[in-house]
Amino acid sequence: MxxxxxxxIHLLFAQGELAQLSHSSFHExxxxxxxxxxxxxxxxxxxxxxxxxxxxxxxxxxxKEGLTGRYxxxxxxxxxxxxxxxxxxxxxxxxxxxxxxxxLEFPEKLSSKKLVPVSDILKAATLVEIHLSITDKLLTxxxxxxxxxxxxxxxxxxxxxxxxxxxxxxYIEMKATRDILIHNFGVANDTYIxxxxxxxxxxxxQELPVSQVYFLEAYESCLQVCEWLEEQLHRKWHSSDYAxxxxxxxxT
Numbered sequence: 001m002x003x004x005x006x007x008x009i010h011l012l013f014a015q016g017e018l019a020q021l022s023h024s025s026f027h028e029x030x031x032x033x034x035x036x037x038x039x040x041x042x043x044x045x046x047x048x049x050x051x052x053x054x055x056x057x058x059x060x061x062x063x064k065e066g067l068t069g070r071y072x073x074x075x076x077x078x079x080x081x082x083x084x085x086x087x088x089x090x091x092x093x094x095x096x097x098x099x100x101x102x103x104l105e106f107p108e109k110l111s112s113k114k115l116v117p118v119s120d121i122l123k124a125a126t127l128v129e130i131h132l133s134i135t136d137k138l139l140t141x142x143x144x145x146x147x148x149x150x151x152x153x154x155x156x157x158x159x160x161x162x163x164x165x166x167x168x169x170x171y172i173e174m175k176a177t178r179d180i181l182i183h184n185f186g187v188a189n190d191t192y193i194x195x196x197x198x199x200x201x202x203x204x205x206q207e208l209p210v211s212q213v214y215f216l217e218a219y220e221s222c223l224q225v226c227e228w229l230e231e232q233l234h235r236k237w238h239s240s241d242y243a244x245x246x247x248x249x250x251x252t
Contacts, residue, residue, distance in 0.1 A: 002230065002239035004101060008094035009226050015086045016219055019079060023212065026075035033068050041067050080215035081181060087215075087222050088178045091171060094226070095150070096139050098233075099157045103135050109157050110134060146195055147172040160232040167224035173199035174218045177208050186210070 033041065041062045048056035062070070103109055142150055151162035162168045176195035180188060188202045202208055234242045 001098060001101060001233045001237055002242045004094065004097045005226050005230050005233070006241075007097075008090055009223065011090045012087065012219065012222055012226065015083065015090065019083050019215065019219075022079055023075055026071050026079070030068055030071045030075070033064060033071070036064070039064050043067070076212060077210070080210050080212050083215040084174060084178050084181070084210060084218060087218055088175055091222055091225070092143070094229075095154065096143070098229075099142070099154060100135055100139060102157050103138065104132075110138070147175050148195070158233070159236045160229070162225075165225055165228040165232075167221045167228060169197070169199055170218070170221035171225055172196065173201070174221065177201075177210065180208055181210070 041064070042059050043062060044057045044059045046055040047058045050056060142153060145153065147168075148163070151168065155161050173196040176192050179195070180186060180192050184192075186208050188200070188204055188206050188208050190204055192208070193200050193204055230242055233239070
């Protein structure tokens with residue numbers, strides 16, 4: 001359990017590093033363009049792919065102002081939006097991995113009311129395969145739940161209540177923002193307001209801002225959820241690795 005959370009933390013750190021490197025690269029490009037004596041720049045980029053595995057390139061002329069504007073958009077808008085998607089993915093994998101690990105270790109946690117299709121039983125070569133099939137179906141069902149509903153059901157398997165973690169509520173808002181970016185062009189609707197609750201950042205009909213600052217706040221919230229999970233899970237299932245880590249941190 002400890003290692004699963006550690007892997008998620010490492011992935012979050014990597015995402016933070018890549019975001020910073022990308023931000024610095026865009027900033028440097030803007031500086032280079034701004035100080036250049038050229039007033040027009042021609043950029044080539046792929047628009048397709050040939051059967052021979054060669055890229056089909058096209059060229060586009062940009063004015064100095066136009067190219068600077070595109071880089072500013074990448075740096076201040078596209079980069080944090082992509083970062084939010086990545087953070088959501090890391091956290092979703094974290095929760096699924098924890099539940100999978102516990103259900104496989106303690107199958108009695110599965111509800112006796114869970115139905116297994118006869119076809120799945122007939123296709124399975126071993127009892128383990130049936131167990132895996134049930135676990136996969138459970139995780140699929142959970143993936144369609146809202147973060148709040150997920151937390152309520154996840155407590156059955158994790159024996160911790162995610163809703164007691166303050167940072168998890170910020171994570172709920174981040175997930176709601178991610179959903180709006182995907183399904184409603186970034187404009188808040190009643191569904192967003194309902195999911196985000198008191199953490200809602202705008203009203204229905206308003207565009208949800210996703211800035212570099214918002215990304216960094218979401219990034220910190222995800223790390224806090226991981227740290228909270230480490231401690232709570234350690235209380236339920238003692239981890240000698242976590243104990244060593246905590247001891248080292250206490251000594252620094």
